[in-house]
Amino acid sequence: MVKFEAVPGGVTAAVGFTASGVAAGVKYKGKKDIAVIYSECDAAAAGVFTTNVVKAAPVILNMERLTSGRARAVVVNSGNANACNGDRGMADARAMAEEAARLLGIPGEAVLVASTGVIGQPMPMDRIIPGIGSAVANLSRAGGTDAAEAIMTTDTELKQHAVSFCLDGKRVTVGGMAKGSGMIHPNMATMLCFVTTDAAISPACLKECLAGAVDRSFNMVTVDGDTSTNDMVVALANGMAGNREIGDMGEDGCRVFREALTEVCVALAKAVARDGEGATKLIEVRVVNAPEERDARLAARGVAASSLFKAAVFGEDANWGRIICAAGYSGARFNPRAVDIYLGDVQVARDGEGLAFDEEKAASVLAQKEVRVLIDFKEGDHEATAWGCDLTYEYVKINGSYRT
Amino acid sequence: MVKFEAVPGGVTAAVGFTASGVAAGVKYKGKKDIAVIYSECDAAAAGVFTTNVVKAAPVILNMERLTSGRARAVVVNSGNANACNGDRGMADARAMAEEAARLLGIPGEAVLVASTGVIGQPMPMDRIIPGIGSAVANLSRAGGTDAAEAIMTTDTELKQHAVSFCLDGKRVTVGGMAKGSGMIHPNMATMLCFVTTDAAISPACLKECLAGAVDRSFNMVTVDGDTSTNDMVVALANGMAGNREIGDMGEDGCRVFREALTEVCVALAKAVARDGEGATKLIEVRVVNAPEERDARLAARGVAASSLFKAAVFGEDANWGRIICAAGYSGARFNPRAVDIYLGDVQVARDGEGLAFDEEKAASVLAQKEVRVLIDFKEGDHEATAWGCDLTYEYVKINGSYRT
Numbered sequence: 162m163v164k165f166e167a168v169p170g171g172v173t174a175a176v177g178f179t180a181s182g183v184a185a186g187v188k189y190k191g192k193k194d195i196a197v198i199y200s201e202c203d204a205a206a207a208g209v210f211t212t213n214v215v216k217a218a219p220v221i222l223n224m225e226r227l228t229s230g231r232a233r234a235v236v237v238n239s240g241n242a243n244a245c246n247g248d249r250g251m252a253d254a255r256a257m258a259e260e261a262a263r264l265l266g267i268p269g270e271a272v273l274v275a276s277t278g279v280i281g282q283p284m285p286m287d288r289i290i291p292g293i294g295s296a297v298a299n300l301s302r303a304g305g306t307d308a309a310e311a312i313m314t315t316d317t318e319l320k321q322h323a324v325s326f327c328l329d330g331k332r333v334t335v336g337g338m339a340k341g342s343g344m345i346h347p348n349m350a351t352m353l354c355f356v357t358t359d360a361a362i363s364p365a366c367l368k369e370c371l372a373g374a375v376d377r378s379f380n381m382v383t384v385d386g387d388t389s390t391n392d393m394v395v396a397l398a399n400g401m402a403g404n405r406e407i408g409d410m411g412e413d414g415c416r417v418f419r420e421a422l423t424e425v426c427v428a429l430a431k432a433v434a435r436d437g438e439g440a441t442k443l444i445e446v447r448v449v450n451a452p453e454e455r456d457a458r459l460a461a462r463g464v465a466a467s468s469l470f471k472a473a474v475f476g477e478d479a480n481w482g483r484i485i486c487a488a489g490y491s492g493a494r495f496n497p498r499a500v501d502i503y504l505g506d507v508q509v510a511r512d513g514e515g516l517a518f519d520e521e522k523a524a525s526v527l528a529q530k531e532v533r534v535l536i537d538f539k540e541g542d543h544e545a546t547a548w549g550c551d552l553t554y555e556y557v558k559i560n561g562s563y564r565t
Numbered sequence: 566m567v568k569f570e571a572v573p574g575g576v577t578a579a580v581g582f583t584a585s586g587v588a589a590g591v592k593y594k595g596k597k598d599i600a601v602i603y604s605e606c607d608a609a610a611a612g613v614f615t616t617n618v619v620k621a622a623p624v625i626l627n628m629e630r631l632t633s634g635r636a637r638a639v640v641v642n643s644g645n646a647n648a649c650n651g652d653r654g655m656a657d658a659r660a661m662a663e664e665a666a667r668l669l670g671i672p673g674e675a676v677l678v679a680s681t682g683v684i685g686q687p688m689p690m691d692r693i694i695p696g697i698g699s700a701v702a703n704l705s706r707a708g709g710t711d712a713a714e715a716i717m718t719t720d721t722e723l724k725q726h727a728v729s730f731c732l733d734g735k736r737v738t739v740g741g742m743a744k745g746s747g748m749i750h751p752n753m754a755t756m757l758c759f760v761t762t763d764a765a766i767s768p769a770c771l772k773e774c775l776a777g778a779v780d781r782s783f784n785m786v787t788v789d790g791d792t793s794t795n796d797m798v799v800a801l802a803n804g805m806a807g808n809r810e811i812g813d814m815g816e817d818g819c820r821v822f823r824e825a826l827t828e829v830c831v832a833l834a835k836a837v838a839r840d841g842e843g844a845t846k847l848i849e850v851r852v853v854n855a856p857e858e859r860d861a862r863l864a865a866r867g868v869a870a871s872s873l874f875k876a877a878v879f880g881e882d883a884n885w886g887r888i889i890c891a892a893g894y895s896g897a898r899f900n901p902r903a904v905d906i907y908l909g910d911v912q913v914a915r916d917g918e919g920l921a922f923d924e925e926k927a928a929s930v931l932a933q934k935e936v937r938v939l940i941d942f943k944e945g946d947h948e949a950t951a952w953g954c955d956l957t958y959e960y961v962k963i964n965g966s967y968r969t
Binding site for chain 2: 214247482486495554
């Protein structure tokens with residue numbers, strides 16, 4: 162593993178990127194709700210999108226546009242998902258890109274679009290179009306944090322992370338921002354993530370690196386195939402670091418870049434899990450010694466997503482039966498009579514049976530802000546880690562009255 | 566559709582069955598926690614069991630025993646799941662059957678066993694064995710209700726239902742009892758159901774009829790493959806109604822019997838959904854005009870299981886976007902731009918887009934104790950119905966401190 166240096170900033174940490182976030186009144190007065198990210202020069206671009214049958218208009222638009230593997234800007238609004246809005250929704254998404262392109266003096270196809278908010282409500286284009294104007298006018302190297310703020314919905318904390326490392330004697334930076342909450346089923350709320358880098362990398366390699374990074378990060382808080390209408394992770398790489406372009410998945414530089422990208426995505430995914438709606442604790446579930454990686458992934462996600470276990474963590478109740486039960490229905494293959502389970506450093510089960518563990522010590526593990534669960538299948542050498550949060554009264558409150 | 570007459574009672578409604586429920590102190594003092602169901606004569610028997618990799622000892626025992634297709638009694642305890650207890654758990658399950666068999670004067674193999682409660686705690690056999698003695702001593706035709714009470718855990722209402730109909734000029738009765746709660750993921754809490762009938766039917770036909778009935782009832786509140794360690798539905802048919810034995814799935818009598826069994830199972834499954842932990846409302850999701858039954862089933866269950874939609878129903882917020890979103894990630898195939906959605910009799914979406922519906926009228930639909938959602942895919946002629954409940958503060962409270 163390469164050591165990466167964490168650096169300040171998010172989407173504007175890498176050379177050649179500016180960003181902004183402004184309040185346009187899309188939903189609430191005074192809340193920042195339009196963000197723009199802009200690269201000084203043309204960039205390789207890649208995206209990973211929701212697998213939901215119902216896709217929001219900007220998702221459909223970006224999937225078309227990214228077949229080119231290039232983009233220069235992203236315009237994002239919060240407060241309205243622009244999903245289930247039919248032909249009008251598609252026209253509105255295109256109009257957002259066009260307006261940004263016109264003001265930036267770049268082709269419309271070079272602009273990607275993202276939206277998050279309520280489904281099935283017409284977009285207030287009379288506020289969004291002027292908002293884009295204001296956002297473009299405010300683009301700056303210091304604007305990454307404003308942009309990260311503008312994409313928040315029920316998020317309580319701003320999420321950005323960046324790392325820096327040396328490649329070919331050049332300093333390369335990878336930075337990103339994310340939003341996403343509504344974590345009871347980690348997958349049902351909209352998750353947006355935008356990553357920028359000054360690395361020089363081919364669109365094909367960027368796409369493959371991004372898919373791998375998402376698989377180990379957002380897909381471990383977001384169960385595959387169980388996604389909202391608007392989920393997307395988009396990466397732009399403008400090459401301004403000056404490294405020799407990464408063009409082969411086999412080369413060392415590509416491996417290092419992929420690790421950096423994964424580190425940024427994991428940090429942002431954990432931030433999303435930690436800030437789950439109403440959450441008070443981050444839950445990390447690591448499954449080791451599984452027969453296949455697939456089994457480790459399924460079991461880790463199954464436990465992290467178990468509402469019964471999440472409620473038990475909130476209640477600080479060391480109910481390990483809910484852990485083995487969730488692993489059991491997750492689809493993972495394992496021998497139930499070989500499983501060891503640990504809460505923090507307290508072993509609570511051995512060979513699939515409960516131990517007479519120290520309840521006070523287990524309760525103190527559950528009282529922490531980060532609760533670690535380790536499940537040892539003792540059947541192979543594959544592992545996976547998933548993240549979630551506890552299930553609280555506050556979650557129910559937030560989601561009982563989100564729309565109104 | 567045959568009209569069935571609802572009759573009083575549950576597992577003792579059919580001729581030749583007695584039952585009882587007694588308090589043995591398995592977990593709480595004074596709560597009934599041991600039930601026995603007994604047939605005066607040998608009965609055809611069939612079961613449907615959890616698909617969880619981790620199976621409780623009584624599930625493993627019954628799966629072995631039901632290969633014979635015959636049984637005469639069932640002994641059930643609440644308060645302890647007897648899951649993840651290793652060899653000792655298997656020995657305890659066998660000892661429960663042996664004790665009941667000894668007292669009833671029947672072979673040990675003729676007794677089935679079920680448990681529900683906390684996972685991974687040793688069974689308090691010093692209380693369970695005397696409890697079985699007391700339960701056998703109390704068997705009576707009037708004991709069905711006591712038995713239904715004894716299997717309850719976090720259930721707030723006793724669940725039993727029976728119907729009667731004419732077959733071959735004989736009166737045939739099918740009755741059952743169920744327990745099950747913890748409905749956030751409808752599938753994660755233990756669901757137990759026991760059905761008795763005086764119909765004469767071959768074990769093979771009983772098995773097939775039961776599988777079909779469970780598919781349209783409990784499997785529509787319990788997502789396939791996502792089940793607890795202890796779930797089971799067991800049916801006993803003792804033939805005392807005197808009808809000519811049903812021995813062929815094609816015969817009319819079999820069709821009528823299957824409908825009656827399905828009606829009992831649906832009534833009990835709805836009762837389980839309505840009594841979901843902390844629930845204040847029953848949610849019924851019906852999907853019509855789907856390309857295949859599979860699509861209708863997946864979409865109906867996906868929506869009924871959506872935590873975001875369940876929280877919206879609790880908050881009485883007509884957030885139909887969460888309905889189409891859940892259908893979209895459910896795995897069902899459909900055209901998102903053809904979907905119509907109704908809340909009660911209020912149409913909220915047409916062709917995948919929102920309508921300007923009457924918010925007050927929609928809120929009044931959501932304020933009812935039974936909330937009906939209709940989703941029309943307009944693409945075929947298959948349909949399915951699923952049931953769930955709203956997600957409330959109370960759910961979190963119950964599950965934050967179940968074990969302790």
